[in-house]
Amino acid sequence: MIHGIKGVKDILPAEIARWQAIEGTARRLAMLYGYQEIRVPVFEVTELFARSIGATTDIVEKEMYTFHDRDGTSLTLRPEATAGAVRAYIEHNLAASPTAQKLYYLGPMFRHERPQAGRLRQFHQFGVESFGSADPRADIEVISLLWRFLSDLGLPDLTLEINSLGEASDRSAYKAILLDFLKKREDRLCQNCRRRMDTNPLRVLDCKVPECKAATEDAPKLTDHLSSSARRHFDDVLAGLSTLEIPYVLNPRLVRGLDYYTLTTFEVTSRRLGAQNAVGAGGRYDGLVEVLGGPKTPAVGFAVGLERVSLMLPDAAVPAPPMMVFVATFGEQGAAAGLRLLHELRALGVRADTDYRASTLKAHLRQADRLGAAFTLIVGDDEVAKGRLLLRNMRTKEQEELPLSTAVKALVARLGQG
Ligand code: ATP
Ligand code: MG
Numbered sequence: 001m002i003h004g005i006k007g008v009k010d011i012l013p014a015e016i017a018r019w020q021a022i023e024g025t026a027r028r029l030a031m032l033y034g035y036q037e038i039r040v041p042v043f044e045v046t047e048l049f050a051r052s053i054g055a056t057t058d059i060v061e062k063e064m065y066t067f068h069d070r071d072g073t074s075l076t077l078r079p080e081a082t083a084g085a086v087r088a089y090i091e092h093n094l095a096a097s098p099t100a101q102k103l104y105y106l107g108p109m110f111r112h113e114r115p116q117a118g119r120l121r122q123f124h125q126f127g128v129e130s131f132g133s134a135d136p137r138a139d140i141e142v143i144s145l146l147w148r149f150l151s152d153l154g155l156p157d158l159t160l161e162i163n164s165l166g167e168a169s170d171r172s173a174y175k176a177i178l179l180d181f182l183k184k185r186e187d188r189l190c191q192n193c194r195r196r197m198d199t200n201p202l203r204v205l206d207c208k209v210p211e212c213k214a215a216t217e218d219a220p221k222l223t224d225h226l227s228s229s230a231r232r233h234f235d236d237v238l239a240g241l242s243t244l245e246i247p248y249v250l251n252p253r254l255v256r257g258l259d260y261y262t263l264t265t266f267e268v269t270s271r272r273l274g275a276q277n278a279v280g281a282g283g284r285y286d287g288l289v290e291v292l293g294g295p296k297t298p299a300v301g302f303a304v305g306l307e308r309v310s311l312m313l314p315d316a317a318v319p320a321p322p323m324m325v326f327v328a329t330f331g332e333q334g335a336a337a338g339l340r341l342l343h344e345l346r347a348l349g350v351r352a353d354t355d356y357r358a359s360t361l362k363a364h365l366r367q368a369d370r371l372g373a374a375f376t377l378i379v380g381d382d383e384v385a386k387g388r389l390l391l392r393n394m395r396t397k398e399q400e401e402l403p404l405s406t407a408v409k410a411l412v413a414r415l416g417q418g
Contacts, residue, residue: 007115008122018310021318023106025152026126030104033145035128038103040084042110046074052083052292054258056200063111077110080303082285083292085129090294094131101131106306118276118308127282127303131289134298136233139264139284140240146280146302147246150268154314158279161251162241162266164234166226168287174225175201181219188215202255221252233263260287264300272312279312280304323415326373326394327354328364330380337379337389337404344408350415368394375411379404 004010011019030037046066053059065077078084085103088094094101106126113119128145130138143160150158165171178201186194190209197204205216226234241248254265265283273279282302289297325345329338338354345352355367361378368376378390378399389407392399402410 035104124306129301136236163254326368326376333384334380
């Protein structure tokens with residue numbers, strides 16, 4: 001037999017209620033906060049990702065699924081959706097809209113990584129992008145939407161970490177100071193960090209290797225080198241979070257190595273997740289629209305990994321399915337009556353089902369129980385002849401006879417009361 005690909009999972013019916021709860025919460029909150037859905041393609045020209053994510057990132061260096069189209073064009077399965085959203089924003093001139101463009105997306109992303117719990121090669125993200133406003137309140141809105149999403153789902157042990165990357169000029173001044181510091185401890189850094197120190201010293205702060213972490217523990221902080229406007233922006237964001245009672249922890253090591261990331265950057269983690277503890281991350285990327293050929297446009301967004309959300313989702317966050325009525329029929333007349341009953345129930349919005357393979361009452365009732373039916377309507381040729389049917393309460397096992405023609409209405413009325 002042919003197997004699925006390593007790190008690429010099926011989501012089976014037994015798990016689907018969790019996913020629908022997560023996606024439903026995402027859509028509901030996005031709507032409440034004024035974000036509209038955008039659906040961008042799952043593949044794009046490679047250059048889009050190389051330019052927007054940055055050539056020296058893990059994603060572009062080693063994680064992309066890239067292939068050649070028949071005409072030789074290099075294409076890539078999207079490793080994230082910000083690049084596609086920005087491309088669409090520019091290509092369809094959404095900047096010209098008189099209303100702010102606040103977009104959200106839900107869907108699969110693809111990265112060639114070593115699969116493990118919470119790390120897959122096809123995974124799913126919910127993300128938002130707020131285009132057009134440089135106001136710190138836009139940052140606060142995006143963070144509060146992420147926080148609300150995770151807390152409405154009841155996820156445990158969440159920590160919001162936040163930092164400011166300053167303006168581009170703050171960063172280039174800081175890079176020189178940081179490089180100076182790193183040069184003095186070069187011998188304590190990993191190979192990877194020594195290599196990238198000169199091209200992208202900020203990424204050394206992000207290194208997960210314990211020795212590198214220790215060596216850079218007392219590194220100078222970017223937040224001590226912010227311009228007054230960057231400082232004010234950061235203070236406003238922090239004050240807004242306090243107003244909304246969203247707890248945060250300052251993390252001066254939280255960096256992104258690319259120049260179009262500016263000012264606010266944040267990440268939400270959970271201790272419950274173990275090694276892959278990041279649930280979602282985001283920040284301001286005021287330079288990106290311009291880098292991709294659009295008008296100068298401030299923007300801020302986040303992306304949250306839904307597999308990791310699902311791993312932590314408490315059962316209580318998954319709503320029980322609506323009550324179901326099962327229809328058990330016998331004989332030709334019974335089957336015909338059953339067809340109408342199912343149709344009527346479903347037309348009235350009642351979840352209703354049967355089993356076309358069952359022929360005995362025992363078999364029908366067993367299926368009704370397996371499906372979790374609250375009631376079963378039992379109708380055979382004899383009942384049809386009498387114009388009656390039996391209504392069985394699956395919990396109490398009580399049965400009563402009802403007129404065939406009005407049974408559905410009577411049952412629905414009773415369900416409405418219950
Ligand atoms: P990590 O540090 O875990 O590699 P990242 O910085 O690569 O994360 P982002 O690109 O910021 O992650 O994506 C946002 C979120 O998407 C992450 O916080 C995580 O929840 C999720 N995510 C990223 N990569 C994967 C993956 N391979 N499998 C499952 N979820 C992922
Ligand atoms: Mg990663």
